[in-house]
Amino acid sequence: MAYVQSILIPASPQRLTQWQRLRRRWSERPERVLLVLPIGFLAFFFLYPFSKMVASSFGGPHLLIWYRDLFNDPLLHDSAIRTFSVGITCTILCVVLGVPVAYAISRPRTPGRRVLLAIVLATFWVSILIRAYSWVVILQDNGMVNSFLGFIHVTQQPIELEQNTLGVGIGMTHFLLPYMITVLLPSMAAIDPRLINAAHSLGAGRSRTMLRIILPLSVGGIAAGSILTFILSLGFFVMPAIIGGPGVLFLANLIGQQVGLYQNFGEASAMAVTLTLIVIVIYLGLLRLIDPGRILGGR
Amino acid sequence: MASQLVTAATTETIDDAATKALEEAYSVILQKVRLSLGGIEVLQGVDLAVRKAEFFSLLGPSGAGKSSILNVIAGFTPVNAGTVWLEGRDITHVPAHRRDLGFIFQEYALFPHLSVEQNVRFPLEMRRVPRREGAHRVQDALEMVGLGGMGKRNPRHLSGGQRQRVAIARALVFHPRIILMDEPLSSLDRQLREEMTTEIRSLQRRLGVTVIYVTHDQAEALTLSDRIAILRAGLIEQLATPEMLHDHPASSYAAKLSGPINLADAVPVGAPGPDGIRVLQLGAHTVRAPVWASEEMVPVGDRLVLGVRPYALVLDREPADTGQNCVPGRLFSSSITGSGHQYLVEIEGKSWQVVATRHVPNLRIGDRVYLRWPVEATILMSE
């Protein structure tokens, strides 16, 4: 039985109206007005031009004519297949290569793990252009790889490693790995070491522990990393252009060809809109898995 | 009489409140305050009044709503319904920075990018106190808490106890009349906590400020406070002086929070007699308990809870017929504590704790013993 103290004083109005509630939210956090600046900037320099582009993707005699042309364009088909297949392959490779690296870095008793982390982070800072160009040098016919293979007599003739899709794939994987690792690290590090202890005490060896405990627990990070990697791979322009050369056209290169050419602007816009839609849909899927705010800044 | 004590200390009638002129008698009044956070009703209609220069504690387990009450008074959280009065003024819609209260946080919340001195000076700057006078007041405040020479240091390099003092200095330097403290001692170790407890109390008495103190530590609350409000799931269970809470808790929840207690179910037999004594059945045994005059304190129902404090019990080998309550049981533990002997006796399946200064000789585990206590020491609660 709750004992209530009774003081009766004339009361002031008790419930707040909707209007009062809104005003209160504003007065508590007046700094929200600052949002006007970034939103204004984004609206002017991004949303407005973008919507104009979307608008110009519908038009001509027939509302969806550009989209129809798009789906009939063989060049686009090739490019799309190439982009998506390389994207998926690179993503898978990044998972396979990235998981051990993230795992090694996340375990505190790995020697030199800070150096490893520094290397991974350092590559973020080197321009993609320079990396693409260095891959050309490494993969070219008289480059490091071919010279090495010839030296140990594995091949007679130089393998064509660049100016083709394969080279682009290698370069892309190299570029995307740090992204995968960075996204994987938090979920790997968050695995409670006591769980691993428990697994060991129950008789699981190292590989079994990895398969049955660690991988399942980091599935969230792996999924998030894969989605991020795939999204990024769809937008690649520089690497295909440089490592792949004029014969290897990814979707972004196709679109790039159209910039400044007003004749095909409709079709180009349609291409751009489609690609963007795909990317956004995949991104929304990513949102369900992680909180994007924690990627760069969260500790 | 005891019942009158109850009335006077915990209830105020309309006339009393009106006559006493709110501004003079009460620092803070909460009236029917409701608060919902994230869909949960954290405060379900809280009424309380804190007197001037009183050391008032809010006691309860985590989640009971004590910190929420503090946040409401400070203005950090707006209420969903109800009124908050500060020294006679309705401040329900006044923003936090205009309420002129001191607030001490559990983790002190010292500004890490400012030195100790800059931290303490901050409220003075907000009040446009001229620099030289401000510097003096800061120095005085620091000396008052015993940190005279630490002005230039950064809070990060201070120990927990020192940070605590800086927080106190900062909250006092602008002479607020009301100070709110949210579990300020819970991050300190035991010894430091005891020291700080005495210091806080003497500081409060010296300065004559009203303190509203939140804690989950019953010993702290019972030692420091003039009055305590016990909180349970967003409502005030009981509001009384520590003595009243100890001798006449309103429920077993309140009883447990005001000290160790033995509880047992009891069934009332018949109506209370003309002398104000009720008869109850404690299992197979009959006991008697006093009844209170105040309407609100009378527990009703077929099943009541009976409570007796461990140090009100006397352990004996023989039953005695002295007009006290006497119940047989079986001894199952005997140990020596710092303050005497502690016995654990099994009665009707429940374990009763007895704290005795006298050692009863020749007792063996398993012996049949008798517990005696005065009728007035029997506490009756409805749940």
Add this chain to the structure above:
Amino acid sequence: MNLILRRRPRQAVPDESGWLARIVAWAVGLAMLVPIVVVIGLGINSSPYLNFPPSGLSSYWLGIVATSSDWRDAFQHSVILSSSSSVLSVSLATCAALGIRDSRWPRLWQTLMLLPLIVPSVVIALALYPFYVNVNLIGTMPGLAFAHTLISFPYAFLTLWGAIYVLDPNLERAAASLGANRWTVIRRITIPLLIPAIAAALVIAAVVSFDEIVLTLFLSSPQTVTIPVRLWSFVRENLGPELAAASLLVVLINITIMIVALLVGQWAVRRHAAVIP
């Protein structure tokens, strides 16, 4: 008697990683370094061909690049763009982080702020090109500055958001209880505590702008050539050693910025330690 001593299999410890993981990790790590090493090697190569390992070491081409007025102009443009766009970008990002802070739909706002990062750069280029032509910003420095701001904004936002997220709300409450109104709290408490993040965001935004190629390629003119654009034209025509030397210089600049960033980070942590009281 024959005693066969068998080594007990080593007890697996949770804080360690297996040998296989380590080998793969280090292999990958070294592989990541390879292109950088290659660039360094190429830049100081004395031979006019792009062969690695270098046949001889020489700083000849480095000198050519450093004294070339074309390269100097490009560098100047890059510096102007990255400094102006990073300042603008970080200011906007701070406003955004402060504005979104206690919002009821943070993910919605975050998605909006991250759009320039999610949408592929070519798409942004395609959208901005006709728009820039219309407002006469095409091929101008201000135009490029805004474009770079747009691109680096999401990075700056992520950095600032991460810091604001972990800011102790009690610090602001304490300031309010001591008499500071909302703007004073932001000015005296929130922003000073965000200085490490602001510094980090400035560096990140500057690097993003410095390395920006796709958008710049489409929106610049011969008068507003930046380093990446100039590198691009060299790569397309594969003009050997000069390209190598220029690349090396850019990498050195990048490394310098990275070291500066690290030092700034150390200083900020020591001075401000905004995270833990």
